[in-house]
Amino acid sequence: MKFRFILFILITIILILPICGGAQISQTETLRKELKELQKQLDETKKLYEEKILQLETKISNLEQQLQSSEPAQSNFFSGMSSSTAYLPDISFIGNIIGSFGDTQDNKVYLDSVEFAFGGYIFPNARADAILGIHRHENHYETELEEGYISFFNLPGNFGFQAGKKLLDFGKINQIHEHHYLFVDKPLAVEAYLGEHGVIGNGVSINYLFPLSFFLQGSVGYWVLEDHKEEGEEESFAPTDNAFNARLWSSFAVSAATEVEIGASYLKAKGPCHSDSPRDVDDINLYGLDITLKHQGYGFRRLLFRNEFYFLQRDRFKPGEIDEEWWRKGLYSLLDYRFNQYWEAGMRYDLFESPGMEKETEQVYSIFLTRSLTETTKFRGQISYHTEENDWRFYIQTLFGIGPHSHPLE
Amino acid sequence: MKKTMFLTAFLMVMNTIVFAKPLKVVTTLPDFASIAEEIGKEKVTATSLMRGTQDPHYLEPTPSMAITMRDADLLIINGMELDIWVFSLINVARNPKIMYGKSGYLDVSVGIDRMEVLPAGAKADASMGHIHASGNPHYTHDPVSGKAVAKQIMERMSALSPENADYFRKNYDDFVSRIDSKMFQWREKLREAGIEKIVTYHRSWSYFARTFGLKIIGEIEPLPGIPPSPAHLSQLIEKIKSENVKVVVTVNFYDIRPAKFISERTGIRIAKVPMYVGGSKEAVDYISLIDMIVNTITGGK
Numbered sequence A: 001m002k003f004r005f006i007l008f009i010l011i012t013i014i015l016i017l018p019i020c021g022g023a024q025i026s027q028t029e030t031l032r033k034e035l036k037e038l039q040k041q042l043d044e045t046k047k048l049y050e051e052k053i054l055q056l057e058t059k060i061s062n063l064e065q066q067l068q069s070s071e072p073a074q075s076n077f078f079s080g081m082s083s084s085t086a087y088l089p090d091i092s093f094i095g096n097i098i099g100s101f102g103d104t105q106d107n108k109v110y111l112d113s114v115e116f117a118f119g120g121y122i123f124p125n126a127r128a129d130a131i132l133g134i135h136r137h138e139n140h141y142e143t144e145l146e147e148g149y150i151s152f153f154n155l156p157g158n159f160g161f162q163a164g165k166k167l168l169d170f171g172k173i174n175q176i177h178e179h180h181y182l183f184v185d186k187p188l189a190v191e192a193y194l195g196e197h198g199v200i201g202n203g204v205s206i207n208y209l210f211p212l213s214f215f216l217q218g219s220v221g222y223w224v225l226e227d228h229k230e231e232g233e234e235e236s237f238a239p240t241d242n243a244f245n246a247r248l249w250s251s252f253a254v255s256a257a258t259e260v261e262i263g264a265s266y267l268k269a270k271g272p273c274h275s276d277s278p279r280d281v282d283d284i285n286l287y288g289l290d291i292t293l294k295h296q297g298y299g300f301r302r303l304l305f306r307n308e309f310y311f312l313q314r315d316r317f318k319p320g321e322i323d324e325e326w327w328r329k330g331l332y333s334l335l336d337y338r339f340n341q342y343w344e345a346g347m348r349y350d351l352f353e354s355p356g357m358e359k360e361t362e363q364v365y366s367i368f369l370t371r372s373l374t375e376t377t378k379f380r381g382q383i384s385y386h387t388e389e390n391d392w393r394f395y396i397q398t399l400f401g402i403g404p405h406s407h408p409l410e
Numbered sequence B: 001m002k003k004t005m006f007l008t009a010f011l012m013v014m015n016t017i018v019f020a021k022p023l024k025v026v027t028t029l030p031d032f033a034s035i036a037e038e039i040g041k042e043k044v045t046a047t048s049l050m051r052g053t054q055d056p057h058y059l060e061p062t063p064s065m066a067i068t069m070r071d072a073d074l075l076i077i078n079g080m081e082l083d084i085w086v087f088s089l090i091n092v093a094r095n096p097k098i099m100y101g102k103s104g105y106l107d108v109s110v111g112i113d114r115m116e117v118l119p120a121g122a123k124a125d126a127s128m129g130h131i132h133a134s135g136n137p138h139y140t141h142d143p144v145s146g147k148a149v150a151k152q153i154m155e156r157m158s159a160l161s162p163e164n165a166d167y168f169r170k171n172y173d174d175f176v177s178r179i180d181s182k183m184f185q186w187r188e189k190l191r192e193a194g195i196e197k198i199v200t201y202h203r204s205w206s207y208f209a210r211t212f213g214l215k216i217i218g219e220i221e222p223l224p225g226i227p228p229s230p231a232h233l234s235q236l237i238e239k240i241k242s243e244n245v246k247v248v249v250t251v252n253f254y255d256i257r258p259a260k261f262i263s264e265r266t267g268i269r270i271a272k273v274p275m276y277v278g279g280s281k282e283a284v285d286y287i288s289l290i291d292m293i294v295n296t297i298t299g300g301k
Helices: A002-077 A188-194 B002-020 B030-043 B063-070 B086-093 B143-160 B162-192 B206-212 B230-243 B257-266 B286-297
Strands: A090-101 A108-123 A126-137 A140-155 A159-167 A200-209 A215-225 A240-253 A258-270 A281-296 A302-317 A324-338 A343-353 A361-372 A378-386 A391-402 B023-027 B044-048 B074-077 B105-107 B197-200 B215-219 B247-251 B269-273
Touching: A108 A140, A140 B086, A188 A302, A188 A324, A188 A343, A200 A240, A215 B063, A240 B063, A258 B063, A302 A343, B023 B030, B023 B143, B030 B044, B030 B074, B030 B143, B030 B162, B030 B286, B063 B086, B074 B086, B074 B143, B105 B143, B143 B162, B143 B206, B143 B286, B162 B206, B162 B286, B197 B230, B206 B215, B215 B230, B230 B257, B247 B257, B257 B269, B269 B286
Parallel strands: B023 B044, B023 B074, B074 B105, B197 B215, B197 B247, B247 B269
Antiparallel strands: A090 A108, A090 A391, A108 A126, A126 A140, A140 A159, A159 A200, A200 A215, A215 A240, A240 A258, A258 A281, A281 A302, A302 A324, A324 A343, A343 A361, A361 A378, A378 A391
């Protein structure tokens, strides 16, 4: 019996011991896991704090460097500055120095123009822009308000509205200011049919963005055109008097990098030979077609191929003279390539027929090279050959700009 | 009665169709489109106006970009005067949802810890190069700023599409935790490769350097946007030698010749990196872009 009892105790101990041991082992494992978890959390917190400390240290060192580099500037320029720039318009200034050389040229370098541009929002979805120009005419300078207009971008029904004095929406180049050209001189056809300063008028226009899957915008306007002739300036053809214009502008993305734009424009106005007498007629209808291909490649590279065609119909009658109606045509074709942020080169071909009664035809071939210092400061050289006069012309140009200068979508 | 029931059912179906439409997000830079896709997944369509191989300073806006923006629910811009060209497009697109100040207009630079901001009233002009008065705008390829961008996108998309707010939050948390776990690997890689000091082409690496504790000892451009002169490069070469700099970082669309000139005279390694998503075939999304940048800087180590 005693032996049986001892055996029972022994068996019980043998059976219970491993269970107790197992329980101890599993408890140890749990504790080890907890420890591991805590260590992991500690590591993560440590890492997080190290990261924060590093960021703060770098920030302090950056601020110290910034302070060191900006201290002299602060003492020079901060005192007396206006406390707020709110509600101030964007103001910019652009100058254009040209040198023209050749048998028929001035053979000198001169400041051609200075323009001051002011612009800003006047209301949600509406802005005002004004451009004041000082231009060289022969040997003196004339100041004029080139443009001053308001634009409402988002009227009900997908309409937009513009009113004031502005360059008319005709073709691609008419709305571009000369300092923004990719070449020095104005294409002959543009100067011949739109006038030396472009078609500028006082009036109103509305535009409509068609709800299509591609870009199609139409605009119509009614204007009183500037009779822009300065003293000493040559008699030249330029549309004038009351005018009506219309334009359809479409654009298609051929690929992610390439866009093709096609536009058609119309202008009905008077020629410069009309008078107030209803018997003196000089009616003009000007039609324009523009096709542009733009490829924006890798980095800074950009290829632009633009063609604008003009067709002028002129109906002129003076008492005692025969009623005459004639058609004239002109075009320019531009190819321009930007290699990098500093250099771009291009070539242009001009063809035009003079808008007068006697038809004269001229062709011009030009090449040009531009070196940009900044977005608004550039040096440019251009060589042009006028075939009819067998005339070589050489141009140099410096454009310099200060201030933010935004342009509408071209 | 039947008519009313039919009308109610029709409106409910239309309502479902309308709300089922993914949120249309248009961004100026591809990095924002990538982050918006990470957060919105199939509930957004994100389109970038700029490609990753382009320089945003020099992008020329096109009319087709305005059409892309015309029916966007959300426009995300870099701000700080980098993508200023977008404003002419906003005017043409005539989309009241994305006009300045509206809920569909998001300038993510607002939530960034900005660097190199000129003090209020400080003079800024071209004598200082092409600087941005509101600060250095090149923050996109810094993952800490990337997280701040993601937070703003998540919040704005949730406001515009509240029924998907939880989904956007979940995806945002996932994106942030992936960045956080990658951050450790990126730091380790840079540490193991012994990269502590760098030279860059343009002043576009300040945020990246701050996050990874790197010191920029100089730039190839003497001032932002100003091409290097031989005198400046000589000074830079001396600095590289004295500071024992191992790598010059240049974005792949910049002229490589100045970096090569320096490399030939100092033995410094050139790291030619993409700057935006899509800037190289490996940089397909935001995280792979940073992977690519770190791998290239460390020489693939």
